[in-house]
Amino acid sequence: MSKILNSSGQGPETYLPPPLHYIPPKPAHYDAIEEAKMVIFPMMEDLLLKSNLSSLDIDILIVNCSGLCPSPSLTSLVVNKFKLRPNVKSFNISGMGCSASMIALGLAHNLLLVHQESNAVVLSTEILTTGWYSGNERPKLVINCLFRMGGAAILLSNRKLARKKSKYQVIWTSRAQQAINDWAYKSAFREEDSNGLTGVTLNKDILEAASDMIRAQLIALGSFMLPTWEKLKFVTSIAKKKYWKKSAEIYVPNFKTIIQHFCLPVSGKPVIREIGKGLRLGDRETEAALATLHRFGNQSSSSLLYELAYIEAKERVKKGDRVWMLGMGSGPKCTSIVLECIKPIIGESKKGPWAGSIYKYPALAFNS
Template identity: 45%
Template sequence: MATRDVGQQPRDSEAGSSPGHVVAIKLRNALPDFLQSVKLKYVVRGLIHSLTTHAVVCMLLIPLLTVTVIEITRLGNSTSTLQILWDRLQYNLVSVLATSGFCVFAFTVYFLTRPRRVYLVDFACYKPDESNVISRQELLSYAASTGKYSYESLDFQRKILERSGMGDEAYVWKKAMCTLPGDTSINNARDEASAIMFNSLDELFAKTGVAPKDVKILVVNCSLFNPTPSLSAMVVNRYKMRGDITSVSIGGMGCSAGLIAVDLARDLLQAHRNSYAVVCSQEILSRSPYFGNDRSKLVTNCLFRLGGAAVLLSNKGCDGWRAKYELTHSVRTHKGADDRSYQCVFEEEDDSDLVGVTLRKELMSVAGDALKTNITTLGPLVLPWMEQLQFFISLVGRKVFKMNNKPYIPDFKLAFEHFCIHAGGRAVLDEIEKNLKLSDWHMEPSRMTLYKFGNTSSSSLWYELAYSEAKGRVQRGDRVWQIAFGSGFKCNSVVWRALRTIEPPKLNPWTDVIHRMPVTDISHCKLVLPSEILPSHVST
């Protein structure tokens, strides 16, 4: 597969292995060409949806307007006819009351049953202290100093780090690295969670002016760390929130949990009128490093970094003027019914009873299948109907009439101005860029987030949106597509519409580095093998 990326680096998918070893993860496999293998039923459903919401409405309105115009023309300037109609209504009390009652009832039902608009008032991303910055070489040296890894495992991690697409400015919770092999205590994990959640929430409340006691709904997601009391209870206790708050903690749902939390908050806002909802997304890593030599579990050690975000949602009409975005669509895809999808990202013990998260070789094909399902469900909701029609004609020609015509790929750039694709790894970003035919400009937020912050799990989408805001790219009416993958296996999408042109915020995780972004030369820095630095610590 041809390599294409800034700086001509090999992808992190190409992390090699020594001869004779079977690598459990083969990210070299490309995503399936999902847009060319779409089932016809999805496209038909999309066309029906578009015609129903556009053409059919016009077909119903045009005759009604035509009849109205004809009647007004027929009446002309005859005030006597209108006077007669008015007099009849005046003296027919039963008809007037019945008609008025029906109209009041219809409007009441409509306003009570219609979905409430959900606004994104603002969001905040956690910017760790600079003392937590760690370079790839430092991380590799730390791995060697633990004395837990074989030379082959360290060399494998070196290749992953070199080709990951990350720079040397990402963050880790260094308090966990003060002792060897590392502080994995629950108290240290709580400290990490407190730093992420409380700093991002402090910034969020300061930016929005909303008091913690005004928050009615709280959703916190973290996959690997789920203490008792819960993370949501930690937030309630810290900010002394109201006693009737609806709080939820989401665990074990991987990097797509942030969008699941947003979707859950949206549903809860439909049930609670005039309410605020806060979503906190992060991953706590200090309790989950893998200290074994199973290569399929070592990739997570190399890619995941410290980060988190807090989001304020509202269904209050009065927040429409100050909110940044409106939530327009949320599409969730779950492939857990398939055993292969369920097991491709799996937390388990290795042969030495050491716990780690396994990434199996089927990951890329499973991700492609989930993305295909998600995107063909979302497409009919967002794509212009002409794009859907052209795709439908092309698909019918190939599927029904067996024509050898080139498949038409819908242009998703006509549906969205900004793309926030989960920065989980370089290989996935490369394949999505190729399949959706996106430009470097569209992929820039995702690639720069991976470069500067690494894979921050479910919060990475918010660092990407913050990047677009810091660049001053978000204009009124722009549509933003956030898409993420997670264990299970899941693929989730959320679409936002910008309610105003957003000036670069003063409080932004990119403020001090945005002037040198994008980095066009992501150097293929050669890392030194740990055996050359600390040979006494390298296991044989």
């Protein structure tokens, strides 16, 4: 675990929930619920305050958390605390891993296509207390090292006045999954070890599965947004590899011609570097992911929103810019969303999660 932590790219300011401060840790269901309240309630309050909304204005509520699926659900916890309307449409997403926030945003987007004049709130988090593995099998110890506390609240709306207040509009969503293949299905698997202790096993097949899913996302994104000449180069390279020269490399289109900002999976420093290399991205494009990993750790699905907040805090997002958010999770599955900025974003460096620390980056992230 020490070796993993030392090479993970995480800094000293990441957060673990109180039960995991003990040696040995003392995880319990009650503590997991308290952790959920500690994370979800403040971010919901902050969202309502910033958006100047009442809890009665919420028509759709989606909560995603992979490791904790209590009864009553986390959505019921929120409805009870904030006294949402009895007819609020609530959805609880579990077991979707680090891609869950993008899945939840895609679900909210689709629901808003059906339900007019509605507000949808997505609460994205990961509860760590009950996910701690206390055994000694090495493939299961990785999870203990990578994940940290965090959460994000997102408001989506199709109400007439929403466009004047909104930062972005959703212009594209896509999903891919590999659960049809047994080897991929078993690449990240929650199970008991030989002593009956539960943990998540990660094996090397997960990298191959991730590569296949990212390739599928690239094809989908490229067919939707790339200019014709880039599409032709890509298709030609695939045909060449398949029919003429097996060793030929598939051409990777220059996605920077259509995407200005990238939010990548925060699965560890080597993984971020490898994804960036595969997409032909430079230090500037991978900076948000590395900085988020260093400052906050891997917060599962909400990490992508911390990356977006980082780019905003650096005041790099201009009107008309596009942001590609790429989430990968257990299953395995991969989900993409492209946002387009619809108004100038300024003044974010003094508020949000990066207030007080944005000036330290990217130096700390690159030196870690």
